[in-house]
Each structure stands twice: as structure tokens, then as C-alpha cells.
Amino acid sequence: MRVGMIGWRGMVGSVLMQRMREEDDFARLEPVFFSTSNIGGQAPTGAGGLAPPAASDGPTSREAKNLDTVTSRQAQMGAGGRARAGTSGQAPVEAGGKTSTGAGGGAPADARDGATLKDAKNLRELAACDVLISCQGGEYTTEIYAPLRASGWRGYWIDAASTLRMADDAAIVLDPVNRRVIDEAIGRGLRTFAGGNCTVSLMLMAVASLFQNGLVEWMTTMTYQAASGAGAAKMIELVNQMTRLTDPVRKSPSENALEIDRMTIAAQRDASLPTQEFGVPLAGSLIPWVDREMPGGQTREEWKGTAETNKILGLAPTVPVDGICVRVGTMRCHSQGLCIKLTRDVSVEEIEQILARGNQWVRVMPNNKESTLHCLTPTAVSGTLNVPIGRIHKLVMGPLFLGAFTVGDQLLWGAAEPLRRTLRIIREHMGA
Numbered sequence: 001m002r003v004g005m006i007g008w009r010g011m012v013g014s015v016l017m018q019r020m021r022e023e024d025d026f027a028r029l030e031p032v033f034f035s036t037s038n039i040g041g042q043a044p045t046g047a048g049g050l051a052p053p054a055a056s057d058g059p060t061s062r063e064a065k066n067l068d069t070v071t072s073r074q075a076q077m078g079a080g081g082r083a084r085a086g087t088s089g090q091a092p093v094e095a096g097g098k099t100s101t102g103a104g105g106g107a108p109a110d111a112r113d114g115a116t117l118k119d120a121k122n123l124r125e126l127a128a129c130d131v132l133i134s135c136q137g138g139e140y141t142t143e144i145y146a147p148l149r150a151s152g153w154r155g156y157w158i159d160a161a162s163t164l165r166m167a168d169d170a171a172i173v174l175d176p177v178n179r180r181v182i183d184e185a186i187g188r189g190l191r192t193f194a195g196g197n198c199t200v201s202l203m204l205m206a207v208a209s210l211f212q213n214g215l216v217e218w219m220t221t222m223t224y225q226a227a228s229g230a231g232a233a234k235m236i237e238l239v240n241q242m243t244r245l246t247d248p249v250r251k252s253p254s255e256n257a258l259e260i261d262r263m264t265i266a267a268q269r270d271a272s273l274p275t276q277e278f279g280v281p282l283a284g285s286l287i288p289w290v291d292r293e294m295p296g297g298q299t300r301e302e303w304k305g306t307a308e309t310n311k312i313l314g315l316a317p318t319v320p321v322d323g324i325c326v327r328v329g330t331m332r333c334h335s336q337g338l339c340i341k342l343t344r345d346v347s348v349e350e351i352e353q354i355l356a357r358g359n360q361w362v363r364v365m366p367n368n369k370e371s372t373l374h375c376l377t378p379t380a381v382s383g384t385l386n387v388p389i390g391r392i393h394k395l396v397m398g399p400l401f402l403g404a405f406t407v408g409d410q411l412l413w414g415a416a417e418p419l420r421r422t423l424r425i426i427r428e429h430m431g432a
């Protein structure tokens with residue numbers, strides 16, 4: 001099976017590459033690497049897979065006729081169940097997956113085939129693949145997907161971007177939650193699959209079982225989203241801002257908290273602080289706005305709550321999911337404070353049991369300070385497939401109102417992991 005990888009050096013792509021290597025996903029595959037910025041450069045190592053076939057299994061003549069739409073333009077451009085945390089101060093033990101802490105892409109060429117990076121806008125090269133996995137972003141999908149399909153390409157398209165998620169002929173993939181939907185989609189010939197929004201996917205990894213048990217009348221989710229959720233360049237800017245904020249204190253050490261505060265705010269407000277990506281300081285601050293404006297006062301990130309949750313779970317009637325999405329100065333992991341209006345009064349103990357049975361990665365944490373500090377933070381969760389949920393208690397509004405807090409690595413279950421698992425599911429269906 002020839003699998004084209006697009007956007008493999010970005011945040012999501014790097015983590016996807018790492019996970020595919022860890023899980024040996026490249027075995028018996030013929031991977032082909034594409035680039036928008038380094039065409040002809042060296043493809044990454046460790047993903048050699050099969051040697052390329054002697055003869056090209058490229059596009060049919062009908063496809064070939066339609067393949068130059070974008071090409072000509074670019075030519076000019078040159079663990080199961082409930083895991084109660086103790087008070088040992090340990091981070092949650094990971095199960096059902098391996099730790100992923102670093103980026104995977106960008107290494108020198110794989111000597112096995114001397115592979116070079118192909119042009120990600122060359123429809124002919126793309127159409128020669130059975131499966132394309134894009135982590136390149138929505139603009140790329142908008143530019144390439146329609147002409148590629150119009151050319152007659154009938155391969156599988158697996159995408160991290162939001163562009164195609166709500167299309168009728170696309171399924172949103174999160175197989176621990178909606179495997180049945182994915183199997184049915186493949187069975188009826190659907191060939192376009194999109195990973196869900198990162199906060200929606202992580203929320204569902206934690207609480208889908210409550211929806212599936214008919215227990216959710218509505219839910220609010222107040223998010224705390226990491227800089228890396230906005231891409232590699234933004235995460236780098238956050239780190240540069242952090243350095244600039246701590247520089248003055250390092251140069252003029254002070255024990256006076258107000259003096260340190262003054263120096264930090266002065267650095268944040270200094271016109272020379274790098275803000276090209278976020279527009280404002282994020283280090284030592286937050287931005288209560290993620291994605292673009294939508295009618296009715298929501299941002300698009302907030303709009304995705306209802307839209308994607310209901311599509312992923314196939315809910316009818318629609319269950320409202322809404323809240324305020326906030327970018328915070330964390331590196332990795334999206335956290336969410338949930339308020340759930342239950343359809344009936346269910347005890348906290350029963351809710352915890354339902355949650356713990358949801359999937360093998362959810363971790364139900366006891367509502368105490370020790371567990372919360374050590375297990376329910378981005379620092380504890382980053383690079384793991386665990387999705388802890390804690391602070392579970394009834395709110396003072398009444399017995400139907402449940403509060404909870406959940407953290408998950410948005411680059412894993414919120415992005416890369418469902419994509420690589422979808423590739424596996426497709427291979428299973430194809431017997432490849």
C-alpha cells in the first residue's frame with residue numbers, strides 16, 4: 001500500500017511520525033513523503049517500509065487529464081478501567097500506548113530508497129498513492145482536496161485539518177469512541193476521514209460514555225489550550241517570549257516580588273517582544289479567543305463543540321456543547337473544565353464507574369488535592385495517551401449538575417493518534 005505523508009514535519013505530523021515508528025505502522029507500507037517547502041529534499045529516516053514498485057501505479061489516463069490544475073501553479077512557485085491515583089505523587093501510569101515526548105520528523109534520508117521529498121501540490125504524484133495522510137493544515141486541504149477528487153482519485157484521504165470534517169461524505173474519526181461509525185463508513189465506500197477538533201476529541205475520550213448512556217442534557221466546556229495546539233511556529237514563539245520575560249530577572253536578580261512583577265510586565269509590554277504569531281504576549285498571560293469569529297458571539301473553536309460532538313457520536317436529537325475556549329501559556333496538552341447537566345440524578349460513584357468503563361485510556365482520578373496536583377496537569381499528561389478526568393463532584397446548582405476537569409495530550413488523542421489508527425483500520429478492511 002502506497003501511503004503519502006503530507007505535513008509530516010509540523011507539530012501533528014512529527015508526533016504522527018513518532019507514533020507510527022513506535023507502533024511499527026510503516027511495516028509493509030510504501031511511504032512517500034511530500035513537502036510544500038523543501039521539494040527534492042531528503043525524506044525522513046526510519047520509515048522505509050517497502051521498496052517502491054518497479055512500475056509506477058500512477059493515475060489512470062482519465063485522472064491524468066485532470067491532474068495539472070495545481071501542478072502548473074506550483075511550478076511557477078518554484079489501561080483498562082478505573083485507575084485510582086494514590087497519594088504517592090506519581091504521574092499516572094500509562095497503559096495502552098507508549099510515551100511520546102518529542103518530534104519525529106526532519107532526519108536525513110532513508111538510505112533504503114534514497115527517497116526525496118515530493119511536491120505536495122503535484123496532483124499526479126498525490127494520485128499515485130492509495131492513501132494520503134495530511135497534517136499540512138486547512139489551507140492546503142482547501143487547495144488540493146477538491147481538484148484531486150475531481151481528477152478521479154479514489155484513494156483514502158485522512159486529514160488532521162477541520163476543512164472536511166462536517167462534509168456529508170466524510171467521517172470524523174475517534175475509534176475508541178466511534179469505531180462502529182468508521183467501520184460502517186468504510187463499508188459503504190466512504191473514503192474521506194478527518195480527525196476531530198482536539199478539544200472535542202479529548203473531551204470525548206474522557207466523557208463519551210456519559211453521552212452514550214443518555215446522561216447528558218447539555219454540557220459547557222471551558223478550555224485551557226496549549227500553544228502547540230496552534231502549530232510549531234506558535235509554540236516556538238511562546239518559548240521565545242518566556243525567555244524574554246525571564247531575562248530581566250536573571251540580569252537583575254531580586255527577592256522583591258513586586259519588583260519582579262514590574263520587570264515581567266515591562267517585558268511583556270515591550271514592543272520588541274516577539275508576537276508575530278499570537279499578536280499579543282501569551283507567556284505569563286492567556287488569550288480567550290481561539291480560531292475565527294462565528295455569528296452569535298462564538299469562536300469557531302467553540303462552535304465545533306456541538307457540531308463535532310454530535311457528528312462523532314451520531315446523536316439525535318442534538319446535545320448542546322458550548323463554552324469559552326482559551327489559549328494559555330502551556331506547551332502541550334489541552335485541559336477543560338466541564339459542567340454537565342445530567343438528564344437524571346446519578347450518584348458520583350456511578351458516574352465514575354461509567355467513565356472508567358469508557359475506554360482503556362481514560363483515568364478516573366479521585367477528587368483530592370494530591371491526585372489533582374500530581375495527575376491532572378499538562379506536566380503529568382504530556383506525551384502520554386492517558387486521559388485523566390478528576391475533580392468530579394456535584395455542583396451547588398443541584399444534583400443534576402456535575403463538575404469535572406480533564407487533561408489530554410492534544411497532539412496524541414487530539415490529533416495524531418486517531419489518524420494512525422484510521423490507517424490501520426483501513427488496512428484491516430483492505431487486508432493490506
Ligand code: NAP
Nearest residue numbers: 007009010011012035036037137138160161229231232415
Ligand atoms: P504546523 O506545526 O504549523 O505544521 C504545518 C506545516 O507548516 C508543516 O507541515 C510545515 O510544512 C510547515 N511549517 C512551517 N514552519 C514550520 C516549523 N517551524 N516547524 C515545522 N513545520 C513548519 O501545524 P500543526 O499544528 O501540525 O497542524 C496541522 C493541522 O492539524 C492543522 O489543520 C491543525 O488545525 C490540525 N490540528 C492541529 C492540532 C495541534 O495540536 N497542533 C490538533 C488537532 C488538529 P512544510 O514541511 O511543507 O514546510
